[in-house]
Amino acid sequence: MTSSAVRTTTARENTTMSVPAARPSRRPSRRPSRRPSRRLRTLTASLALVLAGSLSGCSLLDEIGGPDAVEAEKPTAAATEAAYNSQFTRDGTFQSHVKIDGMDFVYTLWPTKSTPRTNEWYPKGNKFFSFTFQVYDLNQKLRDPFRTKRKAYLGNIKVTSRTITTEGGRTQHPYKLDAEAWRITFDPEAVKHPVHGMLITSPKGSFEIRNQKIGPVSDDTRGIELTFIADVHFESSPGSGRFIAEKVKQTVPIAIFESDTPTQVAKIPINAN
Incomplete structure (x- = not known):
C-alpha cells in the first residue's frame, strides 16, 4: 500500500487601509476560521x-x-530455466558459430518429435535430440562456385555429458558419442577424403545424426551439459591440398525441470527428424 502526503500552503494577505492622519486606528485582526x-x-x-x-x-x-x-507459488518452469540458462531449452533449438581462419564451423541442435517440448524434459525418462555440423568458407560468397571454396573434412566426432544437480549429488553422464563421422552420419554416401574423413563444407557436405537418446538422471538434476569435440582438417587455400588440423569444441547447456512424472516419449518413425 502506498500513501500520498498532501502539503497545503496558505498565502498571507496584507491589507492596508487609508485613514485620516490625525486619528490613526488599527482594525482588530480577523480571527482565522476553523472551518x-x-x-x-x-x-x-x-x-x-x-x-x-x-x-x-x-x-x-x-x-x-x-x-x-x-x-x-511453487517455482515455475520459467523460474527453473532462469536458474540454468539454456538457449536450447528457451528457443527449442541451439546454434553456434566457431570461426577459425575465415572458416565458420556451425553446430545446430534441436529436440526430436518424440520429445519436442523442452520445458517438459524431466529427470525421469529418455529425452531425444538431433544435431548437425558443417562449415562455411567466409572468404567466398555463399553463391560462389563450390570449387572456389576451401574443403573441410570431419574425422572423429565425440560428445560427452555431465549433470548439474541442486543437492550436490553424484555427477552422471547420460549421453556419450565417440565415432568416425562418416560411419554414423545420416547420409549413407557421404563424400570422403582417404585420410581426413567426410566432407562438411556447405553446401556439398554436412554431418547429421538423428534421435540421440539422453537417459534418465537423478531427481535433483536441474541441468545437463553436452560437450562436442570435432576433429577437422580444412584447406589452407582452395585446391591447395595442404590442410590445417583443428579440434572444434562447443558446450551446450540443457535445462531439466523438477517433476515426479517421467518425460513423455512419443513414438515416431526411426528416420524422423
Whole structure:
C-alpha cells in the first residue's frame, strides 16, 4: 500500500487601509476560521476513499500471515530455466558459430518429435535430440562456385555429458558419442577424403545424426551439459591440398525441470527428424 502526503500552503494577505492622519486606528485582526476550505475538504475525502480501497485489497491478516494468508507459488518452469540458462531449452533449438581462419564451423541442435517440448524434459525418462555440423568458407560468397571454396573434412566426432544437480549429488553422464563421422552420419554416401574423413563444407557436405537418446538422471538434476569435440582438417587455400588440423569444441547447456512424472516419449518413425 502506498500513501500520498498532501502539503497545503496558505498565502498571507496584507491589507492596508487609508485613514485620516490625525486619528490613526488599527482594525482588530480577523480571527482565522476553523472551518476547513471546500478544496481541503475535497482532498481529505479523496484520500479517505483511496485508503479505504487499499485496506479492502490487503487486510491486516494478510500482513501478519493470518488464516487467509496466500501461500507462495511453487517455482515455475520459467523460474527453473532462469536458474540454468539454456538457449536450447528457451528457443527449442541451439546454434553456434566457431570461426577459425575465415572458416565458420556451425553446430545446430534441436529436440526430436518424440520429445519436442523442452520445458517438459524431466529427470525421469529418455529425452531425444538431433544435431548437425558443417562449415562455411567466409572468404567466398555463399553463391560462389563450390570449387572456389576451401574443403573441410570431419574425422572423429565425440560428445560427452555431465549433470548439474541442486543437492550436490553424484555427477552422471547420460549421453556419450565417440565415432568416425562418416560411419554414423545420416547420409549413407557421404563424400570422403582417404585420410581426413567426410566432407562438411556447405553446401556439398554436412554431418547429421538423428534421435540421440539422453537417459534418465537423478531427481535433483536441474541441468545437463553436452560437450562436442570435432576433429577437422580444412584447406589452407582452395585446391591447395595442404590442410590445417583443428579440434572444434562447443558446450551446450540443457535445462531439466523438477517433476515426479517421467518425460513423455512419443513414438515416431526411426528416420524422423
